[in-house]
Amino acid sequence: DTEVTQTPKHLVMGMTNKKSLKCEQHMGHRAMYWYKQKAKKPPELMFVYSYEKLSINESVPSRFSPECPNSSLLNLHLHALQPEDSALYLCASSHTGGNTEAFFGQGTRLTVV
Amino acid sequence: KNQVEQSPQSLIILEGKNCTLQCNYTVSPFSNLRWYKQDTGRGPVSLTIMTFSENTKSNGRYTATLDADTKQSSLHITASQLSDSASYICVVSARGTYKYIFGTGTRLKVLA
Numbered sequence: 001d002t003e004v005t006q007t008p009k010h011l012v013m014g015m016t017n018k019k020s021l022k023c024e025q026h027m028g029h030r031a032m033y034w035y036k037q038k039a040k041k042p043p044e045l046m047f048v049y050s051y052e053k054l055s056i057n058e059s060v061p062s063r064f065s066p067e068c069p070n071s072s073l074l075n076l077h078l079h080a081l082q083p084e085d086s087a088l089y090l091c092a093s094s095h096t097g098g099n100t101e102a103f104f105g106q107g108t109r110l111t112v113v
Numbered sequence: 114k115n116q117v118e119q120s121p122q123s124l125i126i127l128e129g130k131n132c133t134l135q136c137n138y139t140v141s142p143f144s145n146l147r148w149y150k151q152d153t154g155r156g157p158v159s160l161t162i163m164t165f166s167e168n169t170k171s172n173g174r175y176t177a178t179l180d181a182d183t184k185q186s187s188l189h190i191t192a193s194q195l196s197d198s199a200s201y202i203c204v205v206s207a208r209g210t211y212k213y214i215f216g217t218g219t220r221l222k223v224l225a
Contacts, residue, residue, distance in 0.1 A: 004156070031211060042202060042215035043157070056211055090156050101147065102204075102213060104156035 023091030
């Protein structure tokens with residue numbers, strides 16, 4: 001199984017809503033990542049978890065709150081988002097260290113209205 | 114500053130033709146370089162990954178080359194198909210870091 005599964009595929013939420021994005025992998029990877037991608041731009045790193053601990057936070061606003069409940073799951077909790085947060089949110093996983101191949105999920109297309 | 118630049122930004126070719134995409138990087142210390150294919154609105158899918166000691170790697174009709182001295186890589190697509198229409202992204206890792214440095218991609222359109 002070389003899949004990273006993200007749910008939901010699409011999400012529309014109001015600026016006062018609270019929602020969560022989910023990511024799951026069963027490849028035994030101990031590094032998991034959240035990226036944000038705007039149209040026609042490369043993905044931008046948001047967070048990295050290594051062994052279920054937050055390793056990197058790229059100065060992401062607190063309205064995005066990551067969580068890694070176990071080695072297979074990664075969540076991104078969303079609250080009080082702005083329309084400019086609308087984007088494709090990608091989850092990825094890899095063996096520990098940036099020196100190995102990263103596998104990406106299919107993404108969640110988020111629209112904030 | 115660690116950077117990855119790709120050219121061309123976009124490319125249109127006819128089905129069956131070959132094409133070559135370029136990637137130049139200034140990432141140090143270099144660990145590896147990957148090429149990903151990304152369909153619109155989907156996650157990137159890995160095509161190849163190369164370390165410092167590798168200078169060619171193939172995956173079906175895709176062949177990547179790496180020149181670590183000049184810090185250049187290319188992705189050659191042979192006998193293009195309509196399904197090759199996508200963005201191709203070059204991603205470079207620095208050794209000892211979780212950060213992948215993404216290029217801005219080349220948008221390829223294959224026409225019938």
